[in-house]
Amino acid sequence: xxxxxxxxxxxxxxxxxxxxxxxxKTRTPAEILEAVDAGVQLIGENYLQExxxxxxVVGNRATWHFIGHLQRNKVKKAVRLFxxxxxxxxxxxxxxxxxxxxxxxxxMPILIEVNIGEEPQKAGALPEDxxxxxxxxxxxPNIRVMGLMTMGPLSENPEDSRPYFAAMKKLFDRMKESSLxxxxxxxxxxxxxxxxxxxxxxxxxxxxxxxxxFGERKYP
Ligand SMILES: *Cc1c(COP(=O)(O)O)cnc(C)c1O
Numbered sequence: 001x002x003x004x005x006x007x008x009x010x011x012x013x014x015x016x017x018x019x020x021x022x023x024x025k026t027r028t029p030a031e032i033l034e035a036v037d038a039g040v041q042l043i044g045e046n047y048l049q050e051x052x053x054x055x056x057v058v059g060n061r062a063t064w065h066f067i068g069h070l071q072r073n074k075v076k077k078a079v080r081l082f083x084x085x086x087x088x089x090x091x092x093x094x095x096x097x098x099x100x101x102x103x104x105x106x107x108m109p110i111l112i113e114v115n116i117g118e119e120p121q122k123a124g125a126l127p128e129d130x131x132x133x134x135x136x137x138x139x140x141p142n143i144r145v146m147g148l149m150t151m152g153p154l155s156e157n158p159e160d161s162r163p164y165f166a167a168m169k170k171l172f173d174r175m176k177e178s179s180l181x182x183x184x185x186x187x188x189x190x191x192x193x194x195x196x197x198x199x200x201x202x203x204x205x206x207x208x209x210x211x212x213x214f215g216e217r218k219y220p
Pocket of ligand 1: 023025046067068151191192193194208209210211212
């Protein structure tokens, strides 16, 4: 199947109101452009350098989400290029984003990454720390918290993801109900190639799909 056919199939499968992020790490700008031509509106990039190369070709024909691990020394450039940062998991990185956005007069929409499986060594805030983290970050004037994101534990069987997605939805709903000032709990980003059909059923309204669009990656 071509990139175009893959994109069309996924867009047809996704329920109304669920947005597709094309997770584009390791792909060439030409491949990413092909996905955009097929109807992808959101690109998810893990690496700033790759994003810059792709942006030269695709530009504003797509909206750019950062979905990787953001290093402090990359924030200054990242806030210029990206329309949303999905992977904020600490006050330190949030403060840097806020500072660099203030310099260019931008308010950055962000999602808080949650380590819902409480896996050691995995990025993301622990579920029990998430609400306080959101409260603290929402006080920063050049950041707008707009939801939550998770990777979830990887497993052979996508059905294993279901309880973790359900736990994310619960956390998301609880935080939505607390109506925190300057927080708009709108997006729940979860589900990848193996689980993009399951995640929306458990409440995701953004899924991030790479392999199913572009084929197997030659390197991670
Ligand atoms: C690579 C990646 C994805 C997509 O993974 P696939 O299994 O290739 O669909 C989703 N989210 C993040 C954060 C990623 O790094």
